[in-house]
Amino acid sequence: MGNHILEANITREYISENSGKIRRDFAFAAPVVVLLIVVMVVLIVVIVLGNALIILAFKMDRSLRRQSNYFLLNLAISDFLVGAFCVPVYLPYILTGKWMLGRHLCKLWLVMDYLLCAASAFNIVLISYDRFLSVTRAVRPLHLTEARPFRMPDHAGRLLFFFCFGPWYLWLEVSYRARQGMTRCALGKMAAVWVLAFLLYGPAILLWEHVTGKSHVPEDQCFAEFFHTWYFLLCASTLEFFFPFLSVTFFNLSIYRSIRERRARHGPGPRALAQAGRQRLRMASCICRGPLAPPENRAEPDGAERPGRSMRGGSQCSRLAQDKKIAKSLAIIVCVFALCWAPYTLLMIIRAACRGRCVSSHWYEVTFWLLWLNSAINPFLYPLCHSSFRRAFAKILCPKPRSTQTPHDHPATAQR
Numbered sequence: 001m002g003n004h005i006l007e008a009n010i011t012r013e014y015i016s017e018n019s020g021k022i023r024r025d026f027a028f029a030a031p032v033v034v035l036l037i038v039v040m041v042v043l044i045v046v047i048v049l050g051n052a053l054i055i056l057a058f059k060m061d062r063s064l065r066r067q068s069n070y071f072l073l074n075l076a077i078s079d080f081l082v083g084a085f086c087v088p089v090y091l092p093y094i095l096t097g098k099w100m101l102g103r104h105l106c107k108l109w110l111v112m113d114y115l116l117c118a119a120s121a122f123n124i125v126l127i128s129y130d131r132f133l134s135v136t137r138a139v140r141p142l143h144l145t146e147a148r149p150f151r152m153p154d155h156a157g158r159l160l161f162f163f164c165f166g167p168w169y170l171w172l173e174v175s176y177r178a179r180q181g182m183t184r185c186a187l188g189k190m191a192a193v194w195v196l197a198f199l200l201y202g203p204a205i206l207l208w209e210h211v212t213g214k215s216h217v218p219e220d221q222c223f224a225e226f227f228h229t230w231y232f233l234l235c236a237s238t239l240e241f242f243f244p245f246l247s248v249t250f251f252n253l254s255i256y257r258s259i260r261e262r263r264a265r266h267g268p269g270p271r272a273l274a275q276a277g278r279q280r281l282r283m284a285s286c287i288c289r290g291p292l293a294p295p296e297n298r299a300e301p302d303g304a305e306r307p308g309r310s311m312r313g314g315s316q317c318s319r320l321a322q323d324k325k326i327a328k329s330l331a332i333i334v335c336v337f338a339l340c341w342a343p344y345t346l347l348m349i350i351r352a353a354c355r356g357r358c359v360s361s362h363w364y365e366v367t368f369w370l371l372w373l374n375s376a377i378n379p380f381l382y383p384l385c386h387s388s389f390r391r392a393f394a395k396i397l398c399p400k401p402r403s404t405q406t407p408h409d410h411p412a413t414a415q416r
Contacts, residue, residue: 033095040091043376047083050379051076057392064392068130070186072382074193075123078116079375086113087372099222106222107206114201114224115194117371118240122193124337125244131330132251136258200239204232230352241345248334255327333381340374343367 054076058064089109093099099106201224208225209215216225226232344367351359382389 036095037091040087040094043372044083044087046376047079047087047372047379050376051080051083053393053396054379054382054389055080056396057389060396061388061392064388067186068127068134069388070190071123071127071130074190075120075127075378076382078119078123079378081112082116082120082372082375085109086116093222098220100220101222103219109222110205110224111198111202114205115197118197118200119193120375121240121244121337121341122197124333125247126189126193128248128251128330128334131326132254135255135326200236204236228352228355230349233352234349237345237349241341245338245341248330248337252327252331252334255330259324259327329381329386333378336374336377336381340370340377344371 055073058069058073086109089101089105092101101109204226205224209217212225217223344364347359347364347367351364
């Protein structure tokens, strides 16, 4: 975020004992400048194009407009703004070591930088929570109604029941997946992410100097006033990283536990089922070769399933396979989130506590760039983990030519 600029790895800094202000001298070789420009331009292009492809896929493919995918869209919007605004504005600052865009744009850039990074973290939590509900609560209402059938009260009690518990009872009858089309609730959660992300850092960035009565930021620099306030950064980092990381870890473990329990409850895996199926075919062939028995006395092979039961088992297996894909995709996104966020968060708190004397600015700058690198990686995780996004991207990048065949050329119409 913006508070890393105080001690960027491209400058020399010293503290004046009289004024206490931090000054920096630009010291960059020409080859390093060219290399930095190339790297940052590539990063900007990847972030902008990758996340723009996600947004375009939502606009063109209506099948993606489900509640769970709307949260991915929210994450893509925040990542897109990182590449479209935060990184380009930072480019001249890191090359020259001086902020030349004015104090108001500095405040706007800091607010956007902190806002977008926090929104990305909160979106990860929202996506994890939605996947958690999809796996662990999807069949629970139907399971409850099947296992423990509810007897409706008679006479006047029936009217009282519907008046008091009717909405809740109807909600139990509808599974989580059947409520995927409720986009209004999804939009409310998406808006809540942005509001919470702004409240985390926005007021502090805008009002800190007015509360303290003075500003510690030089005119040619741009960083947050609370850069060395370690207790504020510790509290903010707890809400921005530690709490989201613990939450998504809990969701992941719950999903893994649910899948293991369902796998044990539904029986052996696909390979064992295939072997059992081959054994059933052999047993059936042996029975068919024997003498015919009356239908009422004809016994089924051991372990054979009726068509209804086999269809139900097939749907359960397909559902279990789908949930495994959800768990794998979520685990990949969470691992990338942790690798990109943990180093920066820890070093930010340590540097604030020791006022920048115990951690090299080079390492701190590297960990900061990992945050923006996460915005470039996320668009590649979507098609890797979701087949629906792969199909949408294929339609956009490799559109199939439309058929120009006329009705007269159709063989069926020609025979008529």
